[in-house]
Amino acid sequence: MSTEAKTHQLVVSVSPHVRDEESIARIMWTVNIALLPAFIMAVYYFGPRAVYVTALCIATSVLSEYLFQRWLKKKTTISDGSAFLTGLLLGMNLPPGVPFYIPLVGSFVAIVITKTLFGGLGYNIFNPALIGRAFLLLTWPKLMTKWYEPTALFVGLDAKTTATPLGILKEEGLAKLVEHFGDKAGVYKSLFFGSTAGSLGETSAIALLIGAAILLYKRYITWHIPFSFLASVAVIAWIFGGKGGLFTGDPVIHLLSGGLMLGAFFMATDYVTCPTIRKGQIIFGIGCGAVTMLIRLKGGFPEGVMFAILLMNCFAPLIDRNVKPEQFGAVKKKEDKK
Amino acid sequence: MDFNKLFQLIVAASLINNFVFTRFLGLCIFFGVSKKMETAVGMSITFTAVMVISSALSWVVFKYIMVPLDITFLKIIVFIGIIAAFVQSADTIMKKMSPSLYYKLGIYLALITTNCIILAVPLINSGEGYSFLESMAFGVGSGLGFALALVIMASIREKLELADIPAPFRGLPISFIIAGLIALAFTGFSGLITL
Numbered sequence: 001m002s003t004e005a006k007t008h009q010l011v012v013s014v015s016p017h018v019r020d021e022e023s024i025a026r027i028m029w030t031v032n033i034a035l036l037p038a039f040i041m042a043v044y045y046f047g048p049r050a051v052y053v054t055a056l057c058i059a060t061s062v063l064s065e066y067l068f069q070r071w072l073k074k075k076t077t078i079s080d081g082s083a084f085l086t087g088l089l090l091g092m093n094l095p096p097g098v099p100f101y102i103p104l105v106g107s108f109v110a111i112v113i114t115k116t117l118f119g120g121l122g123y124n125i126f127n128p129a130l131i132g133r134a135f136l137l138l139t140w141p142k143l144m145t146k147w148y149e150p151t152a153l154f155v156g157l158d159a160k161t162t163a164t165p166l167g168i169l170k171e172e173g174l175a176k177l178v179e180h181f182g183d184k185a186g187v188y189k190s191l192f193f194g195s196t197a198g199s200l201g202e203t204s205a206i207a208l209l210i211g212a213a214i215l216l217y218k219r220y221i222t223w224h225i226p227f228s229f230l231a232s233v234a235v236i237a238w239i240f241g242g243k244g245g246l247f248t249g250d251p252v253i254h255l256l257s258g259g260l261m262l263g264a265f266f267m268a269t270d271y272v273t274c275p276t277i278r279k280g281q282i283i284f285g286i287g288c289g290a291v292t293m294l295i296r297l298k299g300g301f302p303e304g305v306m307f308a309i310l311l312m313n314c315f316a317p318l319i320d321r322n323v324k325p326e327q328f329g330a331v332k333k334k335e336d337k338k
Numbered sequence: 339m340d341f342n343k344l345f346q347l348i349v350a351a352s353l354i355n356n357f358v359f360t361r362f363l364g365l366c367i368f369f370g371v372s373k374k375m376e377t378a379v380g381m382s383i384t385f386t387a388v389m390v391i392s393s394a395l396s397w398v399v400f401k402y403i404m405v406p407l408d409i410t411f412l413k414i415i416v417f418i419g420i421i422a423a424f425v426q427s428a429d430t431i432m433k434k435m436s437p438s439l440y441y442k443l444g445i446y447l448a449l450i451t452t453n454c455i456i457l458a459v460p461l462i463n464s465g466e467g468y469s470f471l472e473s474m475a476f477g478v479g480s481g482l483g484f485a486l487a488l489v490i491m492a493s494i495r496e497k498l499e500l501a502d503i504p505a506p507f508r509g510l511p512i513s514f515i516i517a518g519l520i521a522l523a524f525t526g527f528s529g530l531i532t533l
Contacts, residue, residue, distance in 0.1 A: 072504050117515060119502035125494050126519050134522045291526070300529015307526025314520050317493040321375075 024121070027220050028081030034211035035088055035266065041194050041204035045150035046096040050200050053103055054091030060107035061087030068116045082121045086110050089129035089266060092201025093259065093306070094136070096148045097161075102140065106132035126313045127273050130306050137306075147197035162197045165257045170302040173243070174250065191256035202259040212265035221269040224281040225288075229264040230255060232289025240297060254296065263305040264288075273313045280316075280323040287312045344475040347468075350531050351479025357455045358487040359521040360528075364455035368487060369513050371446070378492035384446045385488075386481030388428075389456060392421045393477035396460035397470055410464070417460045425451045455484060490520065 042050040065083040069076045078084075090106050110132030115124045137144045147167075149160040165187070168177045181187045190196050194204025201208075215221045234251035241249025254260070268274060268288055275284050288308045295304025357363045371381045396417050404410050429447045432440045450456060459480050463473040494516055503512050 113515060114519065117504060117507050117512065118498065119504075123498065123501035123503070125497070125516065126523070131519055131522065134525070138522065138525060294530070295526055298530055299527065301526065304526060307523060310519075310523035311526060314490050314494070314523055317497040318490060321493060 023080075024082065025080040028085050030218060030220060031215065031266070032081055032085055032088060034214045035085075035092065035201065037207035037210045038092060038201040038204055038262070039088070041207040042092065042200040045194060045203065046148065046200060047151070049096045053094055053096065053098060053200060054088060056100060056103035057091035057094070057107050058084055058087035060104050061090070061111050064108050064111045065116065068112055069120075072116070074120070077121065080121070083111060086115070086128045086132075089201075089262075090132045092262065093129060093133045093199050095144060095146055095199055097146060098143055102136055102143060105139075106136045109135045122272055124272055125317070126310055127267050127270050130267060130310050130313075133306055134310060149197055150195050150203070164198045164302065165191060165196050165253070166296065167302045169253070169257075170296070174253075177253070188252060188256065191253065196257070198257075199259060202262045205256045205261050208261040208265060212261070215265065215269075221265065222278075222281070224278055225269050225274060225285040226264040228282045228285030229268055229288045229292075230260070232286045233260060233293055236290065236293040236297075240293070254293070258296075258303045259305040260292070263309055268309050268312070273316060275316050275320045275323070277320060277323050277325065280319040283319050283323070284312050284316060287315065344471060346531050347472055347475040348479035348482070351476050352483035352486060353524070354527045354530050356483040356487060356524055357458065357480055358484060358517070359524040361458075362521075363458055364453050364484060365517075367449055367453055368484075368491065368517070369510060370449070372488050372491035372495055372513070375489070375492045375496060377446075378488040380443055381446045381449075382481075382485030382488050384443045385450060385453075385456075385484055386478070388421075388425060388447070388450050389459060389481035389484075390474060390477045392424055392456055393459050393463055393473050394470070395424055396420050397463060397468075397473045400460070400464045401470075413461065413464055414457070417457055421456055421460075422451050455480060487520075491516065 039050070039054065042054075061083045062078050066076055066078050069078075087107055087110075090110055091103065094103065094106070110128040114126050114128040114131040115121065118124045133144075145167075147162055147164050149162045163171070165177060165180075168180060178184050178187055181190050191203075192205050194207065196203050212221075212226065216223065234255055237249045237251040237254035239246055239249065241251070241254060264285075268285065275281050288305075291308035291311055292304040295301055295307055301307070351357075355361065358365065358368050367381065367385075371377045399416065399420055400410070400413065404413065404416065409416075425447055429440075429444060432444065432447075459477055460473075463476055468476060491513070495513065498512070498516075507515070
């Protein structure tokens with residue numbers, strides 16, 4: 001009798017009523033794990049330097065977050081993995097042969113200036129890792145664009161320097177790029193598996209796609225931003241990317257090269273810095289793609305993914321304001337213009 | 339007529355060489371009125387209108403009075419005078435003709451008089467030797483660029499209203515940091531159009 005009374009008890013509580021096991025820490029560490037394939041490929045192609053650069057980034061990020069939160073007398077949140085993720089993403093966005101102070105400065109800018117000063121995780125307007133990288137690129141342009149030829153086996157520090165596929169495409173054209181890799185299939189293959197020059201974690205499309213599949217399967221990211229980002233890049237590359245007039249461009253090279261895969265799946269989808277409404281996310285993705293291609297085809301830099309995401313980060317609050325769904329049953333306010 | 343050049347001027351002045359984010363001019367108004375979206379929008383409209391008209395006026399004065407009299411070395415002082423006179427008369431006329439508009443936009447007019455972008459645009463126009471239409475295009479582009487900067491900034495600052503920003507950084511300091519970070523993002527446009 002008494003047990004039955006208990007099961008029918010009416011529980012009154014405030015929302016949320018449906019609870020789940022998900023937490024910030026769980027999502028962040030899953031994203032870290034999803035980046036593991038790309039990290040392994042980076043180590044495979046760029047050797048111990050990949051480990052060294054990434055470890056420095058992660059260590060500085062976590063340490064500076066810890067020290068700052070201690071100093072501001074706030075709760076320490078380094079165990080939720082977000083500082084770790086920022087460090088990992090920044091490391092994957094750096095060229096292999098950077099001197100030790102570059103990861104240190106980049107991580108400090110990313111964590112302290114872009115995140116902690118804005119009030120910590122959840123309040124930052126910009127993606128911390130990308131601001132870190134943009135800061136480094138503009139401060140040390142020479143060091144940040146010194147790319148190394150990937151070598152499948154561990155070699156010493158005297159690896160050959162070379163240009164990235166996008167750099168070759170911009171400076172010397174498609175013919176030169178095809179010649180560099182043998183034939184067109186060779187270009188696709190190296191871009192897909194990652195045996196090209198570039199930032200540590202961005203070269204291998206297959207490894208990043210495996211990571212993205214994990215995130216999509218776990219529903220930590222939705223298709224809206226990555227799909228609209230990639231689709232707009234592909235369409236614009238196809239229409240305007242060719243030398244022989246409209247509709248002659250090669251979308252596959254543009255899709256696979258540069259930081260597009262890393263940016264579209266791991267950085268543009270950052271919960272904090274993208275719009276929260278689905279319609280806004282599609283606008284956000286299309287904007288990212290359009291700016292990326294604008295910079296790649298017409299701009300002063302060979303690669304535009306980083307700037308595109310940062311620019312759209314500026315616009316994210318504005319997009320969110322303007323796509324607010326109407327309240328059910330609300331009557332549109334009539335504006336009287338005089 | 340070269341429409342391509344005019345279009346390039348508008349894009350270059352509004353995005354690539356955005357006055358706020360690449361030349362860091364006009365920051366007093368930029369930080370002063372970007373706290374609320376409503377004031378930011380009002381300021382943007384007033385600002386763009388004043389910018390276009392004052393660049394047209396100063397172009398006429400520069401070309402037909404100052405160049406023939408050979409007094410171009412006085413252009414800073416003359417342009418300040420033209421802008422101040424125009425803004426003040428607009429202010430007075432609006433007060434008489436349309437009080438409702440005056441109460442909406444009048445407070446911004448007083449601020450605009452001494453704004454450095456408003457002075458920079460006629461100076462650049464005369465320095466580069468732009469034609470009348472080019473000067474107008476440059477004025478429109480600069481106005482739109484400033485409007486864009488204001489609206490972005492206002493949307494970000496409204497979003498940060500409830501953020502847990504460390505006490506020493508609340509208000510103006512964090513706004514300077516935001517402006518710096520947006521400027522970092524805007525460098526992506528550099529090299530897009532070379533005039």
